[in-house]
Amino acid sequence: MTTTNLPPAAAPGAILETALYVDDLDAATTFYEGLLGLEAFQTVPGRHVFFRIGAAVLLVFNPDATGTPSQNPRLPVPPHGARGPGHLCFAMPRQQIDAMRARLIAAGIAVETEFDWPNGAHSLYVRDPADNSVEFAEPWLWE
Known part of the structure; x- marks a missing residue:
């Protein structure tokens, strides 16, 4: 290309x-x-x-x-898919991350890691039931 x-x-x-x-x-x-x-x-x-x-x-x-290819000619979405853990990051203020941590722990979800990045933004990581990495981070992480 x-x-x-x-x-x-x-x-x-x-x-x-x-x-x-x-x-x-x-x-x-x-x-x-x-x-x-x-x-x-x-x-x-x-x-x-x-x-x-x-x-x-x-x-x-x-x-x-x-x-598998779509069988609906009105929705010709190409086949796609992935295997293995993916990653998703939700943007949340620190106070909401703290509340989410408490909720996750109360539900028996283990916190994989939690830390502050060099710029001071906070991140919390857990795994969903399919082992995808789910992050909750302050929205200014990439500023």
Whole structure:
């Protein structure tokens, strides 16, 4: 791929959606909706659960189902999927991270690590039921 002689274009300004892949959608729903409080707004049993996060969407897919081509000509989504642990980071103020830590611990979720970055931003890491790394960090982490 070459990037010379391409027409100008603006870079994307935000992430609209991101995806994690899990083998057990029910366990993922219990974690993301029941424990973290995200709103599940679309579910296709055995295939996916979609959660609202402000203006963005967390797509949680079963890779066995999304790895096959779509049979719906109105939704020609290409096959996709991943195996192994992924990563997701939620932006939260420190006080909300502290409250989330207490909630996670009370639910029996182990804190994998927690620390302050060199710039002082705080991060807390746990694992979801599919072993994805779930981080809660202060929103100014990348400033």
